[in-house]
Amino acid sequence: MTKTAVEPVEPLRELLKEARPRGPVTLHNVARLANVSAVTVSRALNEPGRVNKKTVQRVLEAVAQTGYVPNLLAGGLRSARSKLVAAIVPSISGGVFAETIQHLTGALARKGYQLLLGQSGFVEGGEDALLDAIIGRRPHGIVLTGIMHSAEGRRRLIASGIPIVETWDLTPTPVDMLVGFSHERLGDEVCRFLVRKGYRRIALISGDDMRARRRHEGFCRAAISENIAMPEVELVASPTNHQKGRLALARVLSRCPDIEAVFCGADALAMGVLTEAQVRGISVPSQLAVVGHGDLNFAATLHPSLTTVHIDYERMANEAAQFIFDRAEGRAIKNRVLDIGFSIVERESA
Amino acid sequence: MTKTAVEPVEPLRELLKEARPRGPVTLHNVARLANVSAVTVSRALNEPGRVNKKTVQRVLEAVAQTGYVPNLLAGGLRSARSKLVAAIVPSISGGVFAETIQHLTGALARKGYQLLLGQSGFVEGGEDALLDAIIGRRPHGIVLTGIMHSAEGRRRLIASGIPIVETWDLTPTPVDMLVGFSHERLGDEVCRFLVRKGYRRIALISGDDMRARRRHEGFCRAAISENIAMPEVELVASPTNHQKGRLALARVLSRCPDIEAVFCGADALAMGVLTEAQVRGISVPSQLAVVGHGDLNFAATLHPSLTTVHIDYERMANEAAQFIFDRAEGRAIKNRVLDIGFSIVERESA
DNA sequence: ATGAAAGCGCTAACAG
DNA sequence: CTGTTAGCGCTTTCAT
Secondary structure, rough: OOOOOOHHHHHHHHHHHHHOOOOOHHHHHHHHHHHHOOHHHHHHHOOOOHHHHHHHHHHHHHHHOOOHHHOOOHHHHOOOOOOEEEEEOOOOOHHHHHHHHHHHHHHHOOOOEEEEEEOOOOOOOOOHHHHHHHHHOOOOOOEEEOOOOOOHHHHHHHHHOOEEEEEEEOOOOOEOOOOEEHHHHHHHHHHHHHHOOOOEEEEEEOOHHHHHHHHHHHHHHHHHHHHHOOOOEEEEOOOHHHHHHHHHHHHHHOOOOOOOOOOOOHHHHHHHHHHHHHHOOOOOOOOEEEEEEEOOOOHHHHHHEEEEEEOOHHHHHHHHHHHHHHHHEEEOOOOOOEEOOOEEOOOOOO | OOOOOOOHHHHHHHHHHOOOOOOOOHHHHHHHHHOOOHHHHHHHHHHHOOOOOHHHHHHHHHHHHHHOOOHHHHHHHOOOOOEEEEEEEEEOOOHHHHHHHHHHHHHHOOOOOOOEEEOOOOOHHHHHHHHHHHOOOOOOEEEEOOOOOOOOOOOOOOHOOOEEEOOOOOOOOOOOOOOOHHHHHHHHHHHHHHHOOOOEEEEEEEEOOOOHHHHHHHHHHHHHHHHHOOOOEEEOOOOOOOOHHHHHHHHHHHHHHOOOEEOOOHHHHHHHHHHHHOOOOOOOOOOOOEEEEOOOHHHOOOOOOOOOEEOOHHHHHHHHHHHHHHHHHHOOOOOOOOOOOOOEEEOOOO
16 A cells, blocks of 8 residues: 555544554443444443444444453443342352252343352351452342351341342241242151151261251151151261261161161262162162152162152242342342242152 | 530531441441541551551441441452452363362462353353353453363453463463363373273263363274274263263163273263163173263262272362462463373272 | 542433 | 433552
C-alpha cells in the first residue's frame, strides 16, 4: 500500500489503539470500535431485545474482533448481582455430596450462574471459617450441606441477607430455606422395614456425624415400639469408605456374632460390609441382611445387589437452585421448607 | 438514663446511623466508627504490619461491632486480584476428578483462594461454553482437566493472559503450564506388566475419551513389541461406573471367551468387572486377571484386592496450585511441564 | 503511620 | 432506541 496519506490519520490510529489496547479489553474499546456508547454495548450484550438489531450486530462484530470478555467483577459490583452461588460441603470426595454438587452445578449453569465451592472438612467450625470468604463475594445464594448449627454462623448468614438453602436434613428452624429429608424418620422406617422382614438383632454402622446420630435415634425409637433389642452401634470417622465398612463389620461380629442385619449410613460402608461378609463366607442375605444409604450408582449392580435408601439428589439440587432463583428474581416463596422424602429400594441384600 | 442532652447530638446520631446502615456495611461505616479513614481500615485488614497496633485494634473492634465483611468483588476489581481460581472438570461425580478437586480446594483455601467450579460434561465443546463465564471473573488461574484441544479455546485462554494449568495428561504443547502423566506410557507399562505376568490374550475396557485412546495406543504399541495379540477393545460411554464395567465384561466374554486379563480405564469399571466375574464363577486372578486405573480408596480392600495404577492426585492438585501461586506472586517458573508419573500397585487381582 | 483523591469496569437512573 | 452522568466499594498512588 502506497503512502498516499489521506486525512484521518490520527482517528484511525486511535481506533486501532482502542481496538487492541495493551491492557485488557474493556467495554469502551468495543464501544469505540462499534461507534456507539458504552451503555449500548452493555445493553446489546445483556438485553439485546432493547437495542436495534443492526446495532447489536455491529457490537457483536466489535466484540468478536477485540476478543472482549465482560468483567463480571465490575458488573457484579455495580448491579449487586454476582451470578455466583456458593456451596459448602463437608468433602467433595466420597460419593454422595459430589452427586449433589454435580446436579447443582448443572442447574446453575443452565441459568448462567457459576458455583463457588467450599469444603468444611467435617470439622466443627469448618463452615464458619469459610463464611467470610463466601459472603465477601456477594453470591446470590448459599447452599449448605446439612443444617448450620453454630449460632455465630447462623447470625452471620442471616446478617448477610443472602438467600440460604440448607439441604440434606430437616429442621423446624432453618436459617432461611431448606430442602431435605428427615433422618429420624428414615431411621425409623428402615427399622420397621427390617423388622417386617423378620430381622431382630440389628447393627448400625455409620459415620460419626450428626445426621447419622439422628438416624440412629429414629431407629432406636422404632426398635422400642417394635419390641426388638436395641441395635448394636458401630461408629467410624467420617468420611466413610469401603475399608471402614469392612473393619466395622469385623468389630460388630466380634462383639455380637449373632447379628442378623446391618443398616449402614452410606453405600460405601455397605459395600465394605458386603465384602467382609463375602470374605468370611457369610452369605447375604440369608445369614446377614445389609441395607445401605444413598443408592449410589453401584448399589443396583453389586452382587448381591444392595437394598438401600434412595434419595433424589437431583431433585434436591434442583429445588435448592430454584429457591435461589426465585429469590433472585423477586418471586414470593410460599413454603420455605421442602421435604423431598426418601424411599427404601428393596433389592437382594435384604 | 435521664435525658440531660449534652452537645454532640447530631454527631452521635450520625455515628450510629453509619454504624448500622440500612444497606450492607461498607469500609466507610467501619472507618467512621473507628475514627480513621477508609484506607486505614483497608490496610489494617490487609497488611496489619503497616498500621499502628492500637489503630488495628480499634479497627478490628469496629469490624466486629458492625459485622463488616469486605466486598471481594470491589476489592478484586480495583486490585485486579480476585483471589479466585477456576477449575473445569468433565464431571465431578464418578470418583477420580472429585479427588483432584478436593485436594485443589484444600490447597487453594490454605492460601486464601476460592475455587470456582465448572463442569464441561464430556461433551465436545463443553469447555468452550464455560470459558467466558470463567474468564469474566478474572480468576488468578484456571485448572483444566485434560488438555485443551479446541483451537478456539486455546486462543481465548491465551488471550486472557490468565495462568492456565492443564492436568491429567501430558503434551509437548501445553497452553501454558501442565502437570500430569503420560497415558501412552501408562498403557505401555501396563501391557508389559501383564505380559511379564504371563497373560497374552488381553482386553481393554475404557470410557470413550481421548485419554483412554492414548492409553490404548501405548498398550498396542507395547503389544506389538512384546509379540502378543492385539487387545480386544471395549469402549463404554463416559462417565464410567460399576454397571458399565459389568456389561462391558459380558460383551468382551461373548466375543472372546478365552480372554486372560482385562485392563480397565477406571477402578469403577474394574469393580464392575470383578462383580461380573464373581457372578459368572470366573475366579480372579487365576482365570481372569484384572487391572484398574486410579487406585480409588476401595481398590485396596476389595476382595480380591485390585491391582491398579496409582496416580498421586494430591500432588497433582498441589503442584497445579503451586504453579498458580508462583505466577500470582510473580515468581519465575523454570519448568512449565511437570510429569508426576504413576505406579502400578500390584495386589491380588493380577 | 495516616489521609485525600482518583479510578478499576461496569450498569442504574434518568434524560432525550 | 441511544446517550450522559454518576457511583457500586474498594485499593492504588501520592502526599503529608
